[in-house]
Amino acid sequence: MKERTLLLGNGPVASGIAKALLSGYAVVADTLVADTRVSATSASAIPVMLVTQDTVASVVMGDTSPLFEVQTETRISHCTGSAGDFQVILSNPFGSTPQTFTNIVIAEDGIQRPLFSLYGLSASPTVLSLSEFRHILDSPPVSKHALSAGKTAVFIVGLAVESHPHLVEAVMESCLKLQTELGMKTMILTRNLKVGASGLEALYRQTREAGVVYFKFSDTLPTFQQDADGKVRIAFVDDITRMPFTAEADITVVDEAIDPSPYLKDLSRIFCIDTDSYGYIQSDNVHRLSVFTNRKGIMAAGASRGMLSPSTWQAEVQETAITLLSLTKGKLTTPGNKAEIHAGACVRCLTCFRLCPYHAITLNTRPVVITDACERCGMCAAECPAKAIRIEDLRVQAISELLRPIPCRDNNDSFIPFLVAFCCSRSAGRAKELAILSGLSLPERLSIIEVPCSGSISAEYLLAAFRHQADGVLVLTCHEGNCHSERGNILAKRRTAHLKLMLKQIGIDPNRLLLKTLASNMAAEFAETTSKFEKQIAEAGPLRIARQG
Amino acid sequence: MNSSMKQVMVVGGGVSGLSAAVDLARLGIAVELVENSGSLGGHAAQLSCKATDHCVSCGACVVEEKIRQATGDANIRVHLNSSVVNNNSNDVNRRKRFDVTLKQDQEMQHIEVDAVLIASGFAPFHPANKPYGYGRFENVMTTLELDLMLRKSGAVKRPSDAAFPRNMAFIQCVGSRDSSLGHLWCSKICCGAALRMASCIQNRQPGMKSTFFYIDIQNFGKNFQTDYADMHRHILIRSIPADVLKTADDRLKLSYFDPDTQAYQESIFDMVILSVGLTPSVSTRNLAAMLNIDMYGFAYARKTPIPLPAGVFAAGAALEPMSIAESVLSAGKAASDIFHYMKTS
Numbered sequence: 001m002k003e004r005t006l007l008l009g010n011g012p013v014a015s016g017i018a019k020a021l022l023s024g025y026a027v028v029a030d031t032l033v034a035d036t037r038v039s040a041t042s043a044s045a046i047p048v049m050l051v052t053q054d055t056v057a058s059v060v061m062g063d064t065s066p067l068f069e070v071q072t073e074t075r076i077s078h079c080t081g082s083a084g085d086f087q088v089i090l091s092n093p094f095g096s097t098p099q100t101f102t103n104i105v106i107a108e109d110g111i112q113r114p115l116f117s118l119y120g121l122s123a124s125p126t127v128l129s130l131s132e133f134r135h136i137l138d139s140p141p142v143s144k145h146a147l148s149a150g151k152t153a154v155f156i157v158g159l160a161v162e163s164h165p166h167l168v169e170a171v172m173e174s175c176l177k178l179q180t181e182l183g184m185k186t187m188i189l190t191r192n193l194k195v196g197a198s199g200l201e202a203l204y205r206q207t208r209e210a211g212v213v214y215f216k217f218s219d220t221l222p223t224f225q226q227d228a229d230g231k232v233r234i235a236f237v238d239d240i241t242r243m244p245f246t247a248e249a250d251i252t253v254v255d256e257a258i259d260p261s262p263y264l265k266d267l268s269r270i271f272c273i274d275t276d277s278y279g280y281i282q283s284d285n286v287h288r289l290s291v292f293t294n295r296k297g298i299m300a301a302g303a304s305r306g307m308l309s310p311s312t313w314q315a316e317v318q319e320t321a322i323t324l325l326s327l328t329k330g331k332l333t334t335p336g337n338k339a340e341i342h343a344g345a346c347v348r349c350l351t352c353f354r355l356c357p358y359h360a361i362t363l364n365t366r367p368v369v370i371t372d373a374c375e376r377c378g379m380c381a382a383e384c385p386a387k388a389i390r391i392e393d394l395r396v397q398a399i400s401e402l403l404r405p406i407p408c409r410d411n412n413d414s415f416i417p418f419l420v421a422f423c424c425s426r427s428a429g430r431a432k433e434l435a436i437l438s439g440l441s442l443p444e445r446l447s448i449i450e451v452p453c454s455g456s457i458s459a460e461y462l463l464a465a466f467r468h469q470a471d472g473v474l475v476l477t478c479h480e481g482n483c484h485s486e487r488g489n490i491l492a493k494r495r496t497a498h499l500k501l502m503l504k505q506i507g508i509d510p511n512r513l514l515l516k517t518l519a520s521n522m523a524a525e526f527a528e529t530t531s532k533f534e535k536q537i538a539e540a541g542p543l544r545i546a547r548q549g
Numbered sequence: 550m551n552s553s554m555k556q557v558m559v560v561g562g563g564v565s566g567l568s569a570a571v572d573l574a575r576l577g578i579a580v581e582l583v584e585n586s587g588s589l590g591g592h593a594a595q596l597s598c599k600a601t602d603h604c605v606s607c608g609a610c611v612v613e614e615k616i617r618q619a620t621g622d623a624n625i626r627v628h629l630n631s632s633v634v635n636n637n638s639n640d641v642n643r644r645k646r647f648d649v650t651l652k653q654d655q656e657m658q659h660i661e662v663d664a665v666l667i668a669s670g671f672a673p674f675h676p677a678n679k680p681y682g683y684g685r686f687e688n689v690m691t692t693l694e695l696d697l698m699l700r701k702s703g704a705v706k707r708p709s710d711a712a713f714p715r716n717m718a719f720i721q722c723v724g725s726r727d728s729s730l731g732h733l734w735c736s737k738i739c740c741g742a743a744l745r746m747a748s749c750i751q752n753r754q755p756g757m758k759s760t761f762f763y764i765d766i767q768n769f770g771k772n773f774q775t776d777y778a779d780m781h782r783h784i785l786i787r788s789i790p791a792d793v794l795k796t797a798d799d800r801l802k803l804s805y806f807d808p809d810t811q812a813y814q815e816s817i818f819d820m821v822i823l824s825v826g827l828t829p830s831v832s833t834r835n836l837a838a839m840l841n842i843d844m845y846g847f848a849y850a851r852k853t854p855i856p857l858p859a860g861v862f863a864a865g866a867a868l869e870p871m872s873i874a875e876s877v878l879s880a881g882k883a884a885s886d887i888f889h890y891m892k893t894s
Contacts, residue, residue, distance in 0.1 A: 024892075162777055164768060196737040196767035198869055199852030201726050205733060216765070218787050218808065239787070242811055277775060284771050286608050290878040306771040312878060319881030322888060326575040430613050438701075482604035519598035520613040524703035 003046055003328060006088060006099070008076070008267070009107035010052035012310075013302030015059040016317035017105055021046040021324070022068060046324075049099065051076065051090060053263065075263075079104075079270050080362060082373040083297025083327060103297045103324055104271070106281055108263055110303030112256040118160035119224045119254065126230035126251050130157075130170060133253045137174055146230075146251050149183035154234060154249035158190045159221060165197035166309040167255050172200070172207050174253070179210040187213045187247060189222060189234070197309060215239070224252075258307050271298055272359045274486055280306045287484045291320045294357050294486055296373050297327060336452075337392040338374040339381060341367055345388035352380035352389060357485045377485035378456025382495070396460045399449060403468035406445040417471035417537040418445045421530060422461060424454040426484055428476030430520035440527035443534035454478070455488025459499045462513060466545065472537035474530065475515040482519065489517065511536070512543060554579040554624070555891045558649055558662040560633060560836060563591020565865025565876040565883075566668035567615035572884035574624035578891060581660050582625055583651060585632045585832060589616045591670055593873055595693065597700035599745035601752040606770055607745050608873030630654060632832070636665075636839050638860070644894060645860045663894075664860045664887050665840065668880070669832035671866040674724025674732075674825040680792040681720060681823055688801055689793060691825045692719075692742055705750050705757075707820055709799055713754055714819035718803055719743045720790055721763040725826030725870075733850040736826035736870040741769025743824045744780045751782075760784040760816070762805060769872065793821050827870040859894070862886055 005021055007014055024044030049069045050059055057070045071090060078089040086101045114129035121127050126146055128136070136147075147153075155171045157163050168190075175186040193216060195201045208214070215222075215238060222236035232252040238245050260279045268275045273293045274283040282288050282300045291299045301316040302308075326332050339360070341352070346366050353361045360373035361380065381389040392398070405418050423429045429450040435442060447470075451457060454477035465473045475496050477489035493515055500510035516529050555578050559566045562584030570580040588594065593612035599605050619625050628651055635650035647665055651658045673693050676683040683689050687709040690698075699705055707714055721743065725736040740763070747759035761783055770776060790805040791813075801821045807814040829849055837843075840861055849869050857863060864883035865876040 162766075162768070162774060192765040192767070194768055195726070195735045195765065196740075196769075197735075199734075199850065201735050202733040202850045203852070205728065216787075239808060276771060278772075280771070282771075284606050286604070286606055286611050286874070289608070289611065289874055290881055307773075308771070312875070315878045315882035318885035319878055322572060322576060322881060322885045326572075329575070329577075331575040426614070427610070430617070434613075478604070479598075479600040480603040481606070482600070482610070517600070519600060519604075520610045521594075521596070521700060522598050522703070524701055528703055 003102045004100070005046060005048050005324065006086070006101040006104045007048050007050045007107065008052070008105065009050070009109065009302070009304070010054045010058050011107070011109040011302070013107040013109075013313050013317060014050060014052075016314065017107055017301065017320055018048050018050055018059055018068065020317055020321035021048050022065075049101070076267065076270055082360065082362070082370040083295075084372060086297065103299070103327060105299045105301060105320055105324075106264075106267060106304045107301045108261040108267075108304045110307070111259045111261055113259055114254055114256050115156075115160060116254050119156060121224055121226050121232065121252065121254060124226070124230060127226060127232060128251070128253055130155075130167060130253055130255050133174065133251075134170055137177060147178070147182055147184065150185070151250040152185045152187065152248065153178055153251040153253060154187045154189065154232065154247065155253045155255075156189050157255040158192060158194065159217065159255075161257060162192060163190065163194050163255055164258065164307065164309065165194040165200055166311065168194045169197065169200055169203065171253070171255070172203050172212070175212040176203075176207050176210055179207075179212055185211070185213075187215065187249075189215050189217070189236075191217050197311060215245075258303070260303070260307075264304060271295060273298060273300075274357075276306065278307065280304065282306060283486065285481060285483070285486065287482075291316060291323055295359055296332065299323060333372060334375050336376050337394075338371045338376060339369045339378070339389055339391050341369055342388045342390070345386050347386045347388070349385060351383055351385060355379055355383055357487060375452070375485065377453035377488050378451065379453065379485060379488055379491060382456050382458035383491065391456070394451065394456050396458070396464055399461055400464045400468065402449055403447065403465055403470070405469045406447055409444060415538055415542055416445050417443075417534060417542070418447070418469055419443055419472045419474065419530065419534060419537065420447045420449065420465040420468075420470040421474040421476055422449050422451060422454070422457045422465075423476045424478050424483075424489070425450040425452055427478035427482065427520045428518045428526060431518050431522045431526040434521065434523035435526045438523050440523060441531070442527055443530050446530055446534070453483065453485045453488040454492035455483070455485050457492050457495065459495055459502070462496070462499050466508070466512075466543065469543075471540075471543045472512045472514070472533055474533060475513070476526075476529070477515065477517050479517045479519060508543065508545070509540060512540065555664075556581065556660075556662040557664045557666055557887055558583060558633075558647065558660065559666045559668055560832070561591065561668035561670055561865070561867065562586075562589040562627070562629075563668065563670045563865065563876075564593045564612050564615060564873050565670065565867070565871075565880045566591070566666070567612065567619045568877045568880035569666055569668060569864050569884050570625050571615060571618045571622065572881055573887060574622045576884065576888050578624070578887065580625045581628065581662060582619065583628045583631050583633060585630070587630050589619065589627065589629070592673075592693065595700065596696045597749075599742075599749040601748055605745050605748070605776070606772070607742070608877075611873055611877065628653060628658075631658075633836060633839065647860065664862065664890060666883055666887065667833060667836050667861070667863040667867050668865050668883075669830050669836060669867045671827040671870065672830040674828050676723050676823050676825055679723055679823070681723070681790070681821065682793040682795065682801070683823060686793065686795050686801060686821075688799075688819065689821045689823065691823050692739065692746065693825065695746065695822050699746075699750070705754065705820075712819070714757060716758040716760065716818050717747070717750070717820045717822055718790075718801070718816070718818040719747060719759060719761045719822045719824055721761065721824045722789065723823040723825050724828065726764060727826075732826065732828070734826075734870060735767060737767060738769065738870060738872045739824040739826065740767040741776070741872070743822070744769075744776065744783070746822075747783050748779065758784065760786060760818070762786050762788055762790050762803075764789065770874070827866055830867065833867045860890065862890075
């Protein structure tokens with residue numbers, strides 16, 4: 001299929017990505033400026049369709065090219081398929097059209113919400129949101145009647161809710177301009193001054209020297225009274241001197257919260273993408289750095305990804321471009337055996353379809369695995385009630401073959417337990433490797449089975465370990481929130497808890513099965529956990545199960 | 550790696566260098582990855598996981614994945630214990646080439662590359678001259694030393710007597726936001742690192758209390774607002790202590806101006822942790838000199854970094870203080886810039 005990217009958004013990030021693709025993935029550094037015209041300059045240009053709900057597209061072509069299409073007043077209503085072949089239904093007031101794309105990039109702008117009400121203020125010609133005020137300040141001539149020498153402007157930033165360096169920078173720059181160019185007096189009321197971005201501490205010093213007055217609050221907050229004359233009277237107790245202060249603002253500028261676009265909620269549902277706790281379309285999982293989502297071939301950038309500073313948007317545009325290129329070159333495909341569904345055994349319960357974190361299972365007359373999208377987490381195989389799904393090298397028989405009991409080193413009389421540890425290869429598997437490299441001592445008879453994700457560790461695996469003479473079995477997963485498959489570790493935890501109950505019923509001490517979470521850099525904890533478990537099982541003695549025939 | 554491929558030398562095997570190397574290799578560019586220590590991973594490979602009962606997205610484990618990817622990639626050649634000692638750039642057929650001399654142990658090696666990426670990271674601020682007893686009192690440590698202790702032993706104990714601390718003080722902004730040092734920058738990562746660390750220790754060693762001495766709590770991570778709500782389980786004091794002294798019973802006494810009581814206060818702690826800031830590394834300065842870049846490392850206090858000569862790029866904390874997540878992003882941008890440069894030069 002010919003390559004074509006679906007780009008959702010209508011702002012600077014979307015335009016930057018359009019430019020990057022139309023120039024054949026090569027972005028000229030720092031092009032993310034107000035100029036939103038794009039042109040297909042390169043012979044290796046990648047076709048892009050930009051889709052926005054807005055009536056007017058702000059991203060326009062510098063020249064006409066069939067490689068760049070724009071659909072305005074259009075929403076996404078449905079999506080099937082996977083990376084390389086997404087089938088998307090676009091809906092607009094004139095109807096719906098199906099389209100196919102190789103990749104999808106979500107770059108919807110955020111929404112700035114002025115926080116007037118949190119301070120008991122309401123918008124007026126002299127009480128403005130930060131964006132409105134910046135707009136007035138940037139549009140010449142700036143000497144509006146309220147902005148004249150001797151007048152006082154008060155800026156509220158990060159008082160009721162924590163602010164962001166990007167907003168603090170805008171406030172400091174505005175104050176500097178008012179102080180030095182317009183001869184005004186400025187005051188900044190804040191809680192934690194967010195200077196954690198390029199050059200902001202230096203800018204802060206500059207504003208102090210220019211005469212900007214800062215009041216920082218810890219546990220008390222100022223009160224505001226908005227009068228009919230447009231002035232705001234402010235009363236507070238200064239945090240440093242503990243003295244009461246009053247101030248009168250001719251102009252009051254109120255900061256804003258940056259919210260995710262409400263459209264992201266729909267997109268998350270349609271594309272089956274996990275969001276973070278704010279609703280941004282990228283879960284708070286380090287495996288998604290920088291622009292990945294849980295769906296291969298669907299990326300998130302800018303204010304769709306999180307409440308991050310526009311200063312990183314250029315980098316995000318470029319990262320998105322090279323990630324798309326790597327995807328196209330097949331560099332991001334997971335090697336190895338993939339899930340297979342045995343059509344005869346499948347009862348179409350759709351457990352796999354609902355469970356797959358990568359949405360690598362599609363529905364025809366029955367569930368079908370999209371091989372390229374499958375990441376081998378094995379969650380479907382472990383959860384399938386009909387046992388109709390398998391990943392060749394993760395079959396219980398294949399795992400069982402790895403479960404050979406380790407003989408004791410010498411014939412002393414003390415009991416050394418045989419332990420089996422099922423390890424998530426991304427976390428505990430790496431911790432084990434580091435533990436060995438660091439020369440930490442591990443249990444003598446520890447057999448380690450690495451699996452791509454702990455989501456594949458089924459009750460059958462655990463029982464197989466006991467059947468192969470394990471005296472104790474460990475399930476070592478990554479921490480909650482760190483699972484590459486989002487929920488593999490949670491499923492493993494649930495199954496382990498369930499199996500513990502079953503063990504108890506069949507007369508096996510449930511403490512012979514232990515689940516722990518570890519990160520890839522926790523070598524010391526890997527050694528400690530396994531050694532402690534060895535000691536515990538040594539004390540409990542060998543496991544004797546009445547084995548049939 | 551084949552000879553027709555374009556080649557890049559990446560200096561620095563930390564998060565940014567590894568990440569850029571992996572990105573470049575995927576784009577079909579050969580990478581000579583030069584690391585001056587004996588192992589890959591940089592500072593991040595010395596950090597401990599800060600998870601409580603769940604992952605707090607500190608990103609420290611990201612580097613383990615990057616090491617795995619980089620060492621398994623045929624397009625990346627790793628040079629450990631190596632440093633760049635000389636560079637001659639010349640134009641061959643109107644194409645700029647860097648003829649680089651690498652020193653590995655006592656041996657010299659020449660490599661020719663089309664571009665250079667500076668990913669030589671940061672140096673932690675050395676707090677010996679601050680009045681906090683660092684280097685004199687065993688139980689005063691930097692955040693990085695605390696990380697290493699937790700990573701290596703899985704527990705935090707007082708270096709002087711191996712006892713579990715009952716309370717700890719974290720002093721923020723040591724070497725950052727400090728005009729007396731000329732450090733007019735916020736190091737960005739320390740608030741998050743210290744707060745996550747305190748919660749992590751409290752989770753592992755219940756009953757341990759942490760007190761933070763701070764100027765402003767800075768944003769960290771994607772879920773900052775949620776984390777911010779969580780930090781109130783620690784004691785937060787908006788004041789930077791004047792000094793740290795050792796008591797007769799081997800504890801540490803901090804004196805500070807308490808904004809609540811408007812008076813000088815003294816508090817006793819079992820351990821004092823200094824949140825040391827980030828400063829430009831010596832390798833960055835040396836490379837800058839070799840590549841004729843003026844004062845490059847001092848982009849730390851600037852809004853925009855100094856423009857670099859053709860074929861030279863930079864990423865990560867060599868540029869300015871950056872978190873692990875930001876370094877990964879910065880590396881992606883650099884890889885994209887290099888890819889573009891290779892296509893057009």
